């Protein structure tokens with residue numbers, strides 16, 4: 001029997017939220033605050049491989065205090081959404097890409113590789129029990145947070161020989177409660193999020209731990225996110241703490257994003273935006289982009305729009321870039337046309353309002 005044909009034992013939550021409680025949460029879900037009634041857990045150990053796949057009531061997990069994750073940060077995660085279409089059906093977006101990325105992250109963090117079809121099945125299992133938690137308002141979704149930890153109780157420094165994979169899910173409202181509005185971002189020159197040869201390309205909690213202090217400094221400067229430069233020369237754009245970044249050269253119909261450098265996270269939204277831009281005949285460039293190119297291009301008017309993208313906020317216009325002693329752009333200018341039309345096209349595909357011409361959607365329920 002292949003590991004991916006593991007069957008799930010289902011324990012239904014004996015005291016789920018009532019329909020009324022759920023409706024109150026779904027009316028104003030926020031982001032990452034409320035969780036559904038169930039979760040998925042799958043165990044792994046070196047001798048048995050993947051086993052003991054379960055759907056169980058959402059609740060605390062118990063860890064040995066010596067578990068590897070608590071000491072050496074052996075953790076990876078994913079972020080992927082379920083979207084409700086107008087006919088009530090529930091779909092997700094490019095889950096094989098997330099499953100493959102989880103495997104690449106696992107390889108870097110010396111965690112076991114979850115078969116991609118088991119990853120997709122784990123999302124389907126969640127929807128089988130918690131479909132009622134997929135909101136139906138415009139721009140709302142159910143955000144899945146699959147993650148994996150090394151939980152062998154052992155303080156020696158090596159990859160854990162025991163690991164657990166979990167999926168939890170959280171209803172998410174529209175990221176921008178008052179409509180999509182440009183944000184200001186802060187250029188971090190004192191900190192990098194990832195090192196050359198480090199874990200920047202893996203989706204792991206450790207990268208986020210390293211970004212919290214610069215993120216806090218950005219917020220102190222009135223910025224909602226931080227922009228990181230390459231860790232070697234401190235000259236080329238990498239990404240925001242949790243989103244990839246794009247520049248639009250309006251006059252030449254060109255879309256530019258930093259090439260994957262080994263320390264940039266390979267966003268699935270990034271790749272999808274690149275495809276949609278190519279489809280509409282834009283010139284698309286993945287290359288090194290210096291911070292001076294951004295500053296000069298915005299000042300000269302060649303760069304007409306800048307935006308960030310990721311699963312959680314989809315596409316976010318960047319109105320202003322600020323840093324030590326400088327500021328470019330105008331936070332009060334309206335969101336750019338190219339930004340908003342790429343955003344609309346992507347969300348229209350995800351919500352089933354446009355044909356899925358690339359076969360990106362997978363039905364979950």
Ligand SMILES: *Cc1c(COP(=O)(O)O)cnc(C)c1O
Pocket residue numbers: 079203239240241242243244265266267268269270309310311312
């Ligand atoms: C998850 C993530 C992104 C965005 O990836 P998507 O697949 O588009 O959601 C970008 N940067 C970092 C650091 C991330 O963790």
